Amino acid sequence: MTAQSTRRQFLQSTAAAGVLSAGAAAAHAHVQADAETDDFDEFSYFSRYYPSYGGPEDSDTYMGKLVPGLRPTGLPPVPVIQPDIPRMAWTWEDGMKVFRLFVEPVRRELYPGRWIDLYGVNGSVPGEFIEVTLGDTTRMVLHNHLADPITLHWHGAELPVDLDGVPGVTTRPILPGETFVYTWRWKTAGTFFYHAHIALPEIMGLAGYIIVQPRVAWDPPVDRDFLLLTQSFALLPANTVANNYRRHETTDTRFFPWNWQTINGRVGPYTTPLVCKLGERIRVRIVNYTPLAPRSFRFNGYPYWITGNEGAHEPFSSWKLRGSTKVGIAQSWDWEFIANNPGDWLMHDEIMQHKLNHSQPPMGPRSRAGDDISRYKANLEDRPPAHLNDDLYDRPGYPRNLYQINWTPEQLAKLNAKRELRGIRPNWYMGVDGCSTMIRVLPDDLYDLVMNSDEPVAPGFVSEEIVRRRPLYERMYLEELAAARNKAQSSR
Ligand SMILES: [Cu+2]
Numbered sequence: 001m002t003a004q005s006t007r008r009q010f011l012q013s014t015a016a017a018g019v020l021s022a023g024a025a026a027a028h029a030h031v032q033a034d035a036e037t038d039d040f041d042e043f044s045y046f047s048r049y050y051p052s053y054g055g056p057e058d059s060d061t062y063m064g065k066l067v068p069g070l071r072p073t074g075l076p077p078v079p080v081i082q083p084d085i086p087r088m089a090w091t092w093e094d095g096m097k098v099f100r101l102f103v104e105p106v107r108r109e110l111y112p113g114r115w116i117d118l119y120g121v122n123g124s125v126p127g128e129f130i131e132v133t134l135g136d137t138t139r140m141v142l143h144n145h146l147a148d149p150i151t152l153h154w155h156g157a158e159l160p161v162d163l164d165g166v167p168g169v170t171t172r173p174i175l176p177g178e179t180f181v182y183t184w185r186w187k188t189a190g191t192f193f194y195h196a197h198i199a200l201p202e203i204m205g206l207a208g209y210i211i212v213q214p215r216v217a218w219d220p221p222v223d224r225d226f227l228l229l230t231q232s233f234a235l236l237p238a239n240t241v242a243n244n245y246r247r248h249e250t251t252d253t254r255f256f257p258w259n260w261q262t263i264n265g266r267v268g269p270y271t272t273p274l275v276c277k278l279g280e281r282i283r284v285r286i287v288n289y290t291p292l293a294p295r296s297f298r299f300n301g302y303p304y305w306i307t308g309n310e311g312a313h314e315p316f317s318s319w320k321l322r323g324s325t326k327v328g329i330a331q332s333w334d335w336e337f338i339a340n341n342p343g344d345w346l347m348h349d350e351i352m353q354h355k356l357n358h359s360q361p362p363m364g365p366r367s368r369a370g371d372d373i374s375r376y377k378a379n380l381e382d383r384p385p386a387h388l389n390d391d392l393y394d395r396p397g398y399p400r401n402l403y404q405i406n407w408t409p410e411q412l413a414k415l416n417a418k419r420e421l422r423g424i425r426p427n428w429y430m431g432v433d434g435c436s437t438m439i440r441v442l443p444d445d446l447y448d449l450v451m452n453s454d455e456p457v458a459p460g461f462v463s464e465e466i467v468r469r470r471p472l473y474e475r476m477y478l479e480e481l482a483a484a485r486n487k488a489q490s491s492r
Helices: 003-016 022-034 199-203 373-377 409-415 444-452 461-468 470-490
Strands: 090-093 096-111 114-121 130-133 137-144 152-155 179-185 190-196 207-213 224-233 260-263 274-277 281-288 295-299 304-309 320-322 324-327 332-338 343-349 436-442
Touching (some): 152 179, 190 332, 207 281, 274 281, 274 444, 281 304, 281 324, 324 332, 343 461, 461 470
Parallel strands (some): 274 436
Antiparallel strands (some): 096 114, 137 179, 152 190, 190 207, 224 260, 295 324
16 A cells, blocks of 8 residues: 555545544645655645644745645635624625724723723724725715714725824814714725724724735635734723823823733633634734734744735735734734644733733732742831832732632633633633733634534543644654655655
8 A cells, every 4th residue: 555545545534533624635635746846855845734844945835835725716815803803894885885983982891800991983992893805995984972082094094195084184083973984995905904093092992903805815815814903901900991091191100001901802811712723724913003012922833924014915025934023013914824733822922011911010929928928918018129019909909819810700601601712721711811812723523513513512622632632643744744755756
């Protein structure tokens, strides 16, 4: 039996066992064809289902650079998904897509039981996301339901100057109760966003995505396209109204820190994970819309290609390989990668104060008093110094232990109620704090179990099953490699 036919049999049997779908097994053949070279070696080969190098560095397969997703090429793009944020509906009127934006105060649940009052669009903060196609004419009907004057700026759009939304310079402010209509035609595809261009509504969270899709998906096509929008808010203890405006009155960070770092209007661990299938090509787009905080955004387990930014989609020649990306204020980055490393992976801002809800000093009193908290409490007048004023946090509304917030059973039930978290390790939330979310890369059968089935799943089952299967993945990869080597040698 040749390695090739062993390979085929193996893929068929694993497909039958539900490890790989028949479609995914067929897609293997494509990668093998790419790997056909005269000088075959393990590090010139890229596998869709196993972490692999795919070099040489200027080749199409290097770290999966141009390895397509599982969808055929030549189709319209997959619709984007923004976890925890609804898509904005539109109507077709006068040959254009009409969107209605009700700008209003919005209450947002940062995590179970902790609410924040912000400004949003159509009941959501960040605002509902808009997705259109290159060449569309859009009419954005803005209804100002705030007590503040606003304008909206369309960040990245090439539009007529009087629609640019800069008060004074291009337009007059839109007063409370007024409606304003913006109509133009989209001439650039890419990752854009809208935001208020008057300081108070802007720092109260008034922003949202606009994705302009090409008519045919960019090559290589992705199977899923996720949106993350990150923001910062200041909340004093026992308050719900964001203190972002007052934040500007002092440079003393002890009193008004930007202490909440959100992704799509939630903080870890209440951010909803991105879920995808092993072997898919994934795009993740990130917008940083904080007033003051750069992000050092990190994706564990995967390097990825940067394929675009808030200017436009980039040509292949300028794509960059990264493991973390500094996302500056009002910048966006598009990441792409082949999801070939199964498991539950953290995606987060590496800046320490952003990894912690309410900017709590990392270890609290214990960092200064060791394990003996009583010694710390008995000596309040002469505490060792810390870089933040702990008094600010030592009051109701900020319960916290060494690792995490002290979750109540009700809060835990709410955290764990999401379908996207089925079968994850029971204490997963200990490691997902502040500006953090997760991506779950699941083999087809586990994906279906988590996302499409109503079968009960024991806590930890999915995470542990992936670890249990590691020898299987290893064996599949080695067989795939042997088949590719065989093919390369026989073609010499
Ligand atoms: Cu802008």
